[in-house]
Amino acid sequence: MIVRTTLALCAALALLTSNSAMAQPSKNRVVRIAELEIDPAQLDAYKAFLAEEIEASVRLEPGVLSLSAVSIKGSPTRIRILEIYADQAGYEAHLLTPHFLKYKNGTASMVKSLTLLETDPIKLCTKADCG
Amino acid sequence: MIVRTTLALCAALALLTSNSAMAQPSKNRVVRIAELEIDPAQLDAYKAFLAEEIEASVRLEPGVLSLSAVSIKGSPTRIRILEIYADQAGYEAHLLTPHFLKYKNGTASMVKSLTLLETDPIKLCTKADCG
Numbered sequence: 001m002i003v004r005t006t007l008a009l010c011a012a013l014a015l016l017t018s019n020s021a022m023a024q025p026s027k028n029r030v031v032r033i034a035e036l037e038i039d040p041a042q043l044d045a046y047k048a049f050l051a052e053e054i055e056a057s058v059r060l061e062p063g064v065l066s067l068s069a070v071s072i073k074g075s076p077t078r079i080r081i082l083e084i085y086a087d088q089a090g091y092e093a094h095l096l097t098p099h100f101l102k103y104k105n106g107t108a109s110m111v112k113s114l115t116l117l118e119t120d121p122i123k124l125c126t127k128a129d130c131g
Numbered sequence: 132m133i134v135r136t137t138l139a140l141c142a143a144l145a146l147l148t149s150n151s152a153m154a155q156p157s158k159n160r161v162v163r164i165a166e167l168e169i170d171p172a173q174l175d176a177y178k179a180f181l182a183e184e185i186e187a188s189v190r191l192e193p194g195v196l197s198l199s200a201v202s203i204k205g206s207p208t209r210i211r212i213l214e215i216y217a218d219q220a221g222y223e224a225h226l227l228t229p230h231f232l233k234y235k236n237g238t239a240s241m242v243k244s245l246t247l248l249e250t251d252p253i254k255l256c257t258k259a260d261c262g
Contacts, residue, residue, distance in 0.1 A: 031199070031201050033201070033211060047253055050253060050254060051253060051254040054254040054256050055254065055256060057256075058256035058257065058258060059256075065257065065258055066197075066199075066256065066257040066258070067254070067255075067256050068162070068197075068199075068213060068215070068252075068254075068255045068256075069252075069253040069254045069255070070162050070164070070250035070251060070252050070253055070255075071250060071251050071253060072248055072249075072250055073248075073249040073250055073251055076251065079253070080164060080250070082199055082213045084199070117203055117204075118203075118204040119201035119202060119203055119204055119211070120201060120202050120204055120207065121199075121200075121201050122178055122181060122182060122200040122201055122202060122210070123181060123182040123185045123186065123198070123199075123200045124198075124199045124200070124201075125185050125186055125188075125189035125190075125197065125198050125199075126189065126196065126197040126215075126257055127189060127196055127197070
């Protein structure tokens with residue numbers, strides 16, 4: 001009986017926990033697309049900086065909900081990053097963090113071009129969230 | 132004592148649950164970017180189809196990890212969708228689902244252009260996952 005109650009409680013708590021990180025109203029979210037062209041000679045170094053910055057941002061910052069970086073297949077120096085912040089304050093706080101500044105300064109000579117697209121979210125769903 | 136044990140168990144299970152959905156090795160993931168231009172006269176109807184399809188796909192399909200749809204700010208008919216599938220099989224299964232076919236057929240006359248970009252993932256992190 002205790003086991004069953006425990007399992008039921010766990011299921012409920014697990015559901016709550018798995019949704020809590022991205023449960024903010026989606027209307028407040030800030031979603032941006034970054035389109036970058038990287039110096040081919042420095043691509044590996046750039047990707048190392050980027051991966052470290054993404055991992056730290058999502059792990060450490062409450063306001064950074066998701067960062068997804070890909071390169072266009074066949075064009076490895078063409079990078080796209082989808083950035084999802086809880087709100088404008090979360091985005092602005094991100095710009096001041098040591099890990100972001102390390103990335104920004106460390107990659108300044110590697111980035112040949114950067115286009116930032118602001119967006120209006122339509123629907124953002126992951127296994128942990130749908131809002 | 133039971134309460135504390137329950138809470139400890141819950142914390143462990145919650146952690147497992149919140150990570151399990153996207154815990155596949157990232158090397159298998161299929162990530163695509165869709166870039167669409169929508170008929171302005173049908174934009175609201177298109178967005179309703181899209182939101183319904185995204186919600187159902189992420190909720191019902193184990194192989195659909197994340198779908199993020201946005202429009203470019205100031206250009207509401209320019210839509211971008213970042214699609215993250217667990218693997219190729221997850222992507223192919225998605226194409227055969229009733230909710231995807233409803234979206235695809237229902238919006239055929241609304242989509243003025245569609246560009247699908249295949250990508251190579253560099254780093255994909257959300258609050259529920261980092262791999």
